[in-house]
Amino acid sequence: MAFGKAPPDWRLQHTLLAGLPRGSALRALAKVPAGRKLRLRCERSMPFELVSDFVGPFMRLWDAEIAVSVSDYDPSLAGALRRGRGEEDVLLLWIDWRLHRAMAPEHAARWVIDLVAAGRGGSGNGVPVLINDWPQGGGTADVPDSWVAALGAALEEGTSNLADCHLVRLERLRKEEYPAFFDPRNDEIAHYPFSQAATVHIARHLGAQMLPALVMPRLKVVAVDLDHTLYEGVLGEDGPGGVRMGPGHQALQRRLLLLKEAGFILALCSRNERVDVERLFAQRKEFALSLADFAAVRVDWGSKPDNLLSIAAQRNLHPSAILFVDDNPAELARVAEGAPEVELVLADPSGEGTAAILSRHPGLFRLRADTSSALRAQDLQANQQRERLRAAAADPAEYLARLGMVVDLFENHAEHASRIHELSNKTNQFNLCLARFTEQEVARLLGPGNLTLSIALRDALSDSGVVAVLAFEISGRRARLVEFLMSCRALGREVETVAFSWALGRLSDLGCESLEIQAREGPRNQPALEFLHRFLPDGGREVPLARLREVAGRAVQRHPAEIRVHR
Missing domain, CATH: 3.40.630.30 (Gcn5-related N-acetyltransferase (GNAT))
Incomplete structure (x- = not known):
């Protein structure tokens, strides 16, 4: 990706991913040419323009832009039956599920799944399809949370059994700690029940997570620095017992563990003494991570670009499969020059922003669970033994x-x-x-x-x-x-x-x-x-x-x- 190689990009990355940006800030961003254009067709029964206006800025994170075409309002979503003619890359069914409250939730879910299948015809061919569920907590008696929960479960099952059909999980987004998800004023004026904060949240989920997961290769390695990244302090000066762990660093280490469990390779790339690093992980029992969680360790005084390239070579990976996290802009600039295909994240000194960025960064989101992640982790460890066998x-x-x-x-x-x-x-x-x-x-x-x-x-x-x-x-x-x-x-x-x-x-x-x-x-x-x-x-x-x-x-x-x- 062309994005992410200079300080302005890292600041924008933090703005877009570390917290929830305001709509006014997104509107103020100047449009820039992108290397990829994605065409999204939206069949809808409620407004989508409010969301699509905010999707573009998040797609800058992976050097892409979006072209959206929207249907007229139609609760039947009859347009979903229209066969694509190569005019779109993704089809979104954007549904106001309150309009279907008269149906049993299982029947409502089956209706839309059957609609997708019918639109693809007997061959089953078609572009990927996204369908939204509905968030609980709307506070209306005619759409109780029990109905919404049953609908979500039925949609989850239906989309998982249909090829290239994925759920936009609004209920999962609602559970994250942001301002109120619903805004009755928007609903009264535009028949759109979500707040602006929720709208930005939905746009970010689409633009930074779901859409790149549909069309671009995912990252495979998350490599991290140590000092002022996994903790506060300098190991060589403060010693293993002197570096400090704040709540944000704990959150970052837990996020890295989740990425490992999801099948990503963790790597250490730090300019330190190896013996000091081994003592650090042995002594600091409050660390969520252990040294054994890192499948690749490059702790020496060599150049970080060379070390990252050696990690890629050892794993038979292209450097673009690596995301590197470091607190030092000068070090990131050296990596941008010496290993320009490696993706970069500027670490937040507190760790909190870094954890948030890694939870939303393009290339780290999975549309479906990875069933082979456990085998992959074991195999990567075994590759080190294979190298010893080869040498002998x-x-x-x-x-x-x-x-x-x-x-x-x-x-x-x-x-x-x-x-x-x-x-x-x-x-x-x-x-x-x-x-x-x-x-x-x-x-x-x-x-x-x-x-x-x-x-x-x-x-x-x-x-x-x-x-x-x-x-x-x-x-x-x-x-x-x-x-x-x-x-x-x-x-x-x-x-x-x-x-x-x-x-x-x-x-x-x-x-x-x-x-x-x-x-x-x-x-x-x-x-x-x-x-x-x-x-x-x-x-x-x-x-x-x-x-x-x-x-x-x-x-x-x-x-x-x-x-x-x-x-």
Whole structure:
């Protein structure tokens, strides 16, 4: 992202995310050109312009702008049945649920879910859809909180079972400690029941969290400094017992723990003595974090840009997957120059603002729960042991043999749909075609006429779970590679070659004679392109399957992994 590399950006970041900005402050912000435009179509039964006017400033945080088209007011939301013609990137159903109070809450939720499904038609294809729930506490007898709670539960269940359909949780926003969510004056004048503070809160949730989560890769590493960031004071001067922990620092450490539990990698990047840092975490029992919570530790007197780049290289990550938090603007400026793709946050000395920023920063919000986060954390720890094994082995063959790998190949397993979608939208380096599947597209690729392999890996050190996907469309004797992607933490063990070779054999069994490969070059996927170049050094979009199969077969002839196939 272009945003976030200079002090004015860091001040704006604090204004937009640390507290709730006033509407007047948002209106006063000058518009700036953005690198990405997102088109949102809103079908509504209450005003949305009040919200959309405030969404743009928050999208500056990820170098984006929004173009909104709104329907006429229509409680039936009939416009949702109109098929998209490539005119929008996201559809929002903005519903005044009070108009549907006569329905049982479960029936009201089912009505809108069925509406989305009908709008997509038999193919199930369409843009991502957002639907709002309703906040409790409106204080009206005709819409009791019990009805609102039942509606929310039914919407939660309905959206979770519908591909690319997500809930804008107004009730969750209401529970956060901000001024009153409802304003009867707005309701009387504009039939819009929410206060301006609530409106800004909703706009921020959309602009800084939900919309970037729909269209951009998420961050993977949160790296933090120590002094005046995780605590108040300087470790080298104050000693482990002298640095001070305020309530804001406690909140920041708890927020970092939540990010770790959500699957993000925590890293330390600090100019200190390693022995002092080890004593700090051993002595300060009130710290929410332990040193073991950090999967990468760079505590030395080297340059922070170099250390952050080494964290990325060790994890097979692009530097843009890292968010770095430091209290020193000069240090952030050096990182902006030496590692310009790393995202930056200027830490608040009290810790409170930093915790708030990390709770709302683009790239840190998940639309759905990450089911693989526990496996990922264990696997990242095991990678350090793998590096020691690699260093001790006489050659690569001995290293691979010592790992005792088992590769499980699952053919068109619908149970892996959410993981395939997740990998497609967060994998950047080993992503051959950059397809970025929607959940609907994943469902289609898992259906008849296609071959989609989800590839799981485990070895003597850990179970990595599903780490790769190969997706092919088959038409008679021709196959087309739609996507080949692999999690960066699984690279270095030639699993990609094993899976590719097996997939070519399976295509041959299915009667295919040629393979079309639609590789695309992006800013970060050089590892995937280099892999393909090993088998197609002369390029070529469509190649005879037999020739490709022979070359790939030779490459894995002595690979020691056990292969298990599940159909």
